[in-house]
Amino acid sequence: MKKTKDYDYVVIGAGIAGSCVSHFLKEDKVLLIDRFEDVAQFASGVAGGFLSPLLGKPNKFKELVTKSLSFAVDFYKSLDESLIVQKGVLRVPKDEDDRLKFDVYKKHFDFEWEEKEGGFFFKIGSQVFSYELCKKLTLNVDKIFNYEVKHIKYKEGTWIINDEIKTKNLILTTGSDIKLIDEEYINIRAVWGQRIDISTTTCIDFNYHKECSISTSYNKVTNDLYKVSIGATHHRFESKLEKDFKAFENPSLSNLSNIGYTNELYKKDTLELLEKANNIKTLNDVKVLKTYFGARASSFDYFPIVGSLVDSKETLNMFPYLKNGTHVKSDRFIRHDNLFILNGVGGRGFVLSPYLAKKLVDFIKKKDTLDDEITVDRLFKKWVRRNK
Structure with a gap:
């Protein structure tokens, strides 16, 4: 590798999280690194890019999704209106029990809505083009691709990557791959999913969501054929991948077989997606064009993980009585200097x-506070309680 300059910020991981962080730092000396040859080549490349409200009774997670959805739609429009299709989404109850829940949720809907086709239509529902969007976000950012980060170390106020790249601040947006973080309390579960792009003679006017998501007919294959996305399935595998691979477009299933994603499961998932989609909207003359696989990175409490990393060893050395349940304010925890994370965004990346990303950048640069439910600190506290 050629000798590189020193940076103010290095972001490792070029999915949607890393792309957004890099975008908000683009006025600084920032470098974006990824092990693949381009942005959005893992979970973010697999994503259908659906933007939809979270339904339910008021709670902290719903509040976060509501704020994030409003921010995201406005942000994407201001970035490039051609990369977002906003034709609304119809949320359809799965069964009668689900309909009764929806009726209860009505008074808690956060966005403009109307009843339609046996479901609830939200105008804010949208879809973004995931790969193109990440390209746009990182357009004016220094990037290094096909670069495997083997080790990181902190020395004299500087993070050093592979003994080659130096930066004052290091931000990890690596999704399901957390091997660079030597902290047991950071625990990510990979939720594997499949999405298919199809051609159909059925024109779909807006997005649908029931047991799967169906996109609007956002493109034409020919004069009488429309392109539509359907996603996504959910699998949690116990075994780990024996090697890294690009899980973007039609990857070799021989790679996926290491974790249990067999040809049989792939065929089953494809048929399941088509069946679920047809239960929402009849799709005529269907042909599967492309298949996408990938692992969404989810935390165990479903909230994202944002902020500065707690040094668990040094914090417990300083406050051993944490193990006895004694309360210590988070601002007294010992931190890994200038090491930050944005992860665990799951299927709503x-x-x-x-x-x-905006909250994290403002936290780093402006010393703004982060809400307790999204910080790293909550995971550290739970880990201490479990291991006392």
């Missing part, structure tokens, strides 16, 4: 990432 394109909804959450712009808002969270």
